[in-house]
Amino acid sequence: MKLKKCLLVSSLFAALAAVPCAIIAQNAPSAKQDMKNAGQDTKDAAKDTGSATKKTAKKAGHATKKAANKSAQKTQKGAEKVEDKTQSKPDSQ
Numbered sequence: 001m002k003l004k005k006c007l008l009v010s011s012l013f014a015a016l017a018a019v020p021c022a023i024i025a026q027n028a029p030s031a032k033q034d035m036k037n038a039g040q041d042t043k044d045a046a047k048d049t050g051s052a053t054k055k056t057a058k059k060a061g062h063a064t065k066k067a068a069n070k071s072a073q074k075t076q077k078g079a080e081k082v083e084d085k086t087q088s089k090p091d092s093q
Helices: 002-027 031-086
Strands: none
């Protein structure tokens, strides 16, 4: 009887010890899934980088256009001042 009880307790203990191992094994991703996840993460990072580059390029292009227009306006204004200064004034006698 003692042997039967000991065998029952040890088999119960072994079964209970195996349950967490089985749960951990189910939750652990496989190497194949890890590679898929890594590929997807790389793809997402590349998309984010591309979007950031596009946004920055648009801002830079806008700033360049704005600076070019502003400098053209200032150049025109300066040219008008020079023209006003160089125009002959009527002689007042």
